[in-house]
Each structure stands twice: as structure tokens, then as C-alpha cells.
Amino acid sequence: MSDFLARALTLLPAETAHRAAITGLKAGFGPKPAGAADPVLRTAIAGIELDHPVGLAAGFDKNAEAPDALLRAGFAFVEVGAVTPRPQAGNAKPRLFRLRADRAVINRMGFNNEGLDAVKARLEARQENPAPGVVGVNLGANKDSEDRAGDYAILLKALSGLADFFTVNISSPNTAGLRDLQTGQALDDLLARVNEARWAEPVFLKLAPDLADGDVEPILEAVGRHRLSGLIVSNTTLARPDTLRSAHKGEQGGLSGAPLFDRSTALLKAFRRAAGPDLPIIGVGGIDGPQAAYAKIRAGANAVQLYTALVYQGPGLAIEIRDGLAERLRADGYERLADAVGVDL
Ligand SMILES: Cc1cc2nc3c(=O)[nH]c(=O)nc-3n(C[C@H](O)[C@H](O)[C@H](O)COP(=O)(O)O)c2cc1C
Secondary structure: OOHHHHHHHOOOOHHHHHHHHHHHHHOOOOOOOOOOOOHHHOEEEOOEEEOOOEEEOOOOOOOOOOHHHHHHOOOOEEEEEEEOOOOEOOOOOOOEEEEHHHOEEEEOOOOOEOOHHHHHHHHHHHOOOOOOOEEEEEEOOOOOOOOHHHHHHHHHHHHOOOOOEEEEEOOOOOOOOHHHHHOHHHHHHHHHHHHHHOOOOOEEEEEOOOOOHHHHHHHHHHHHHOOOOEEEEOOOEOOOOOOOOOHHHHOOOEEEEHHHHHHHHHHHHHHHHHHOOOOOEEEEOOOOOHHHHHHHHHOOOOEEEEOHHHHHHOOOHHHHHHHHHHHHHHHOOOOOHHHHOOOOO
């Protein structure tokens, strides 16, 4: 898909445009294959080698339909999902809203996905001829599950060997009660079961930007106790900054895009400060260009992900950020990306 086509898609209703983008990617209409990344960008996170630190955040390719096309479009890593054990329809439409003037989106999709069996079959099929790059799977719990922690265990066991990393997503605001798993005994129980079920691949915990400062230490303790590999900071927010101007700003759901940048970056800094330099952290939230990606890295992210800015700028943005990041690192005299991680703290 050329950037022209990508922009044309923004004239369609949001969810229709999204479906068309996935269909186009699957059919081979992605951006031209990208050239090699500047070696200054080579890095590793939780033992995963990356050509560069720019990844696609979860929720774009929920059913693992196009991970290879997305890798070829220039992302170093692609997180598919969220997948839940059983297929799930999600919330009633409309459930995805563009806040164009704010460069933002509100979504209340509610983990719509085809379920574990369908995603597993696609991940198996791609093993024959995978594009170079890293694929992770974002894991969610079914809305009506009696044992949500058990859902993550089921998914980890079933998908082990089929992805390079997994994300335990307990931060979607669109499944009632899910975010309660982020604190206290519920978090401890969840991570104990995750640790028991996991096998070889790194497992990240994805957190909400709406956590309180006081939640940082207990989360880090639980993550350390149960040997989770790292954090993804952050998911969408329930907050509505005063600056929002778009008609849809009052819709229920999670807000993402530019207005999320400050809060998600502040939380990233809080986690990096408290955790020290060694904990792998992926920074997400409001990245819309090389400058914002560089700021996340300087705030403590080892790698970054984005989603909402693609809605407005098209998939060519991955390469634009990758190359702009290399320029900035070199201009500031860095020889390796890792040396810039957390320098703004
Ligand atoms: C339509 C939509 C669906 C999403 N679905 C998921 C999901 O299934 N799992 C998840 O962990 N995050 C999901 N997210 C959150 C993104 O992965 C990301 O954390 C968030 O949008 C902030 O990044 P951004 O500002 O670059 O979009 C979704 C976001 C959007 C906009």
C-alpha cells in the first residue's frame, strides 16, 4: 500500500479502513521492501536480537493475518493479537473512533479476535517461509472467563515455539475488571501461573498509563519474583486530557496517539528510574515520528512500538522513524542505540 492509498483509507469509517489495510497488506500491497537499517540501531531486548528498535504495537493485526508483510514494511518486530483462548466478537460497532484534530484514536474493541486455534494455525503456517524479523503475541483473557489467569496459561502453553516473545496484556480498558490484575495479590497469583506455564520465550507484562505512582514498586517486585522478562509501557488511557478538540472525545474506551505521549513517557521514566538499567522495557504511546521515538529511548525504552500514528501517516512511517532515529543518534555522537537508553533521566 502506497502512502497515497493509506491516506485514501482515512476517508473510510475507521474500522472499515483498518480491514482494508489488513487485506491490502495480505495481498502484497505493502510499502516497498525497506533497505537495511543503519548498524547503529542494532540492539537486543530480553535476549531478542533486533535490527532496529521500531516495532508495531498490539491490536493492529489481532489475528496474525499479516505479520510477514508488516515486517517487510520495515518494522523490526510485530506484536500480533490480542488473542484470547476462545473466539470473541468484541463490543458493538462503532467501537473505533478517529480524533483527527488530536492525532488520536479512541477504541473500545473489547478483544475481538478469532481465538487461539485460528491464530495458532496462522503462526504454524508462516514457519515455512517467515520474513526476517521478530514476531510476538499479545495475550488476553476472554471476557466471560471464570479463570482469567488460567487463560494466559492456556495461551502460553499452546503457542510456545511459534513466536519470539509473548505479552501478558492486563491493561486493556475494554474488558471489565481486567486491569485489576495489575496490582496486589491478583498480580502475584497471575504471574506465578504465567511463570509456571511459560517455556523458552521471553514474556513481557503490558501495563496501563493510568497506574498510580505507588503501583510502580509493587509491580517491579512481582515481576522480579516471578522472573518476567520485561515491561511494555503503556496501553491506552481512560484519561481525557483537556486539550482534546475532536467531536469524538467523549466516546468510551481507551485513548491512544499524540495525547498519550506525555503520560506514557512519564510512567516509562518512573519504571526505568525504579528498576535501574537492566530491566527490558518497550516504550509505547503517542510515537508519531523520529523525535518522539528518540524521546522514548532517552526516557528509558530499549525499544519502541506504535500504532495510532499509522492511521494518519501510513505504514511508510516505520522506515521514516527508523532512519530518523539513526540520524539523531549519530548526530549526538552515539555509536550504539543502547548508550542512549535512559540518558534523559
Ligand atoms: C484499535 C486499537 C486496538 C488495540 N488493541 C490492543 C490489544 O489487543 N492489545 C494490546 O495490548 N494493546 C492494544 N492496543 C494498544 C496499542 O498496542 C498501544 O499500546 C496504544 O495504542 C498506544 O500506542 P499508540 O499511541 O502508538 O497507538 C490497541 C490500540 C488501538 C488503537
